[in-house]
Amino acid sequence: MNTLEEVNDFVHNGHQEYLPHISIDPVIFGYHQQQLKILLLKWKGLEGWGLPGGFIKRREPLSQAANRILQEKTSLSNLYLQQFHVFGDSPYRIRERSAREYKEKFNLDVDDDNWLLQRTLSIGYFALVDYSKVTVQTDFFTEDYQWWDVKEVPPLLFDQNEVVEKALLTLRRQIYHQPIGYNLLPEKFTLPEIHTLYETILGKELDQRNFAKKLIALGLIQKLNETRAIGAHRSPFLYQFEKENYEQALQVGIVHTY
Amino acid sequence: MNTLEEVNDFVHNGHQEYLPHISIDPVIFGYHQQQLKILLLKWKGLEGWGLPGGFIKRREPLSQAANRILQEKTSLSNLYLQQFHVFGDSPYRIRERSAREYKEKFNLDVDDDNWLLQRTLSIGYFALVDYSKVTVQTDFFTEDYQWWDVKEVPPLLFDQNEVVEKALLTLRRQIYHQPIGYNLLPEKFTLPEIHTLYETILGKELDQRNFAKKLIALGLIQKLNETRAIGAHRSPFLYQFEKENYEQALQVGIVHTY
Known part of the structure; x- marks a missing residue:
């Protein structure tokens, strides 16, 4: 969708192509160098930022x-998007008001019973990527994008702050x-690197010694007979994921003992 | 809805009262005496069993x-229903076919574009109750109900076997x-009782000694200075939930160490 004519067609006839009353809202988390961010778009004609x-x-x-x-909104593809919640308890009033604002901004002639102005449930998905490795491109409806630190998420459209919070809680x-890290760390990594990854995502400190012991006991990572020189007197050992155990844990979940 | 007139009105005008394209399907798990069951209804005019x-x-x-x-379908109320997944990958063809069958069975004059014949996503919810404590009553659309053992679930309507499997996996x-058991065990229980509860729900054996140690270490249960005589030479100690820790764990989740 790139021209005003196409947008007009979407607004007036989109309900023939799309299901009304249900939207999908992806929360894309990006990790890189001790920072956890989320991808937000600036939608044309709307105040504030929103999900793609x-x-x-x-x-x-x-x-x-x-x-x-x-992919249409950001050009990102082949992400493992995971569904996590449907939001439908209270957002419909807010959505209606914002949709009307949208209509005024775009100056489109839209009836009150237009499909875009009706109550819409939102299905939340999330993914976790290395944001330094992805290139984002916006589409006609959006004029800008930005990776925001999860600790500094601005006020979002509709009920999307709630969507982001719930996505973070789920992650x-x-x-x-479930194991994480395979696409977020170098193939061979130090314990401080994976430790920082987990601490950043969890937003809290973890005991470094117990953390490593647990990951090794679970068979998720293994120590290599290699070190990496990171200073005059610092050459920590390197580790790598045990691919087979990692894949299995992805399938069936990490089995904690009870 | 109790008369054919009301059903007719629902079929022809229901889309004015209800959102089209989205249904809700609750999976009610019932635990009692080492058995885990699910509540299924026999829908009038449809072959096979289905969710309420x-x-x-x-x-x-x-x-x-x-x-x-x-509540309408089963008279069950005040359950803690938990949303777990939206099903919308492939069911729409099956739903359409079954809806047509439904229409033939009820002998209602329905157009092909009737709202009940269109693609419908399903939002899955689940709850866990003591099925010996609940009374189920069916409504006009359903003629019977039954608690089925989760190991013997019959072929269900639409894609509902997938819904049940995913609910069980999520549980x-x-x-x-998350802690469980507060409404499923007596106020004072033996370790074998809570152990069996967990084994039944998980569908696998758990080491009894480690299991108890873990629950105690997490502060979820505490040993009482009381026993229960269950045989000539058997008087196991009783335990009870630590209500405060239990409630907190419900809110924030059980914190496993990493």
Whole structure:
């Protein structure tokens, strides 16, 4: 969608191509060098920042829709997007008001019963990437993008601050039963590197010694007979993921003992 | 909804009261005496069993809709229903076909573009109750109910076997980061009782000694200075939940060490 004519068609006839009442809102977390950020877009005509969301085509599988929307809005593709929650408790009034503002800003002639002005539930997805490795490109509806530190998320459109908070909570809980890091760390990494990754995502300190022992006991990482010189007297040992155990833990979850 | 007239009105005008394209499907797990079951309904006019699902009113908060639907279909109320997944990858063809069958069975004059025949995403919720303590009553659309052992779930309507499997997987994962048992065990219970509860839900054996040690170490249960005579030479100690820690763990999750 690149011209005003196409936007007009979307506003007036989009409900024939897309399911009304349901949107998809991806929360893309980016980790790099001790920072955890989220990707936000500046939507044209709207005040403030928002998630790269969109609608599901009438015959499109849900997970495929999530990936298509993200790609259209940001050019990011092949991410492992994970569904985490449907938001539908209170947002509809806010959505309606903002949609009306949108209509005024774009100066489109839209009826009150237009499909974009109706109550819309939002299905939240999230992904975790190394943001230094991705290139973002916005589409017609959005004029800018920015990676925001999760500790400094600005006021977002609709109920999207709640969506972001819930995504972060889910990611933090999940770290206890799913491995992470494979695409976020170098192939061979030091214990401080993986320790910092976990601390940054969890937003709290972890005992370094117990942390490493646990990951090794779980069979997720293994110590190599190699070191990396990072200073005159500092050559920490390197570690790597145990690919097979890592993949298995992704499938069935990390088994904590009870 | 109790008469054919009301059903007719629902079929033809329901989309004015309810959001189209989205249903809610609650999976109610029931635990009692070493058995884990799920509640299934026999829907009138449809072959096979199904979940007690329904639609969201146009101005109704999502979580409120889930509780209302469950109460209408089964008379169960005040359950802690937990949303766990939206199903929308492939079910729409199956739903359409079954909806047509439904229409033939009820002999209602329905157009192909009727709202009930269109693609419908399903939002899954689950709850865990003591099934010996609840009374189920069906509504006009359903003619029977039954608690089925989770190991013997029959072929269900639409894609609902997938919904049940995912609910069970979610419940089993969640047991590692949320406490359970408060409404499923007597106020004072033996270690074998809580051990069996966990084994039944997880569907696998757990080391009894480590299991108890872990629950005590987490501060979730405490040993009482009381025993219960269950045989000539068997008087195991009783335990109870540490209410405050239990409630806190429900809020923030069980904190496993890393």
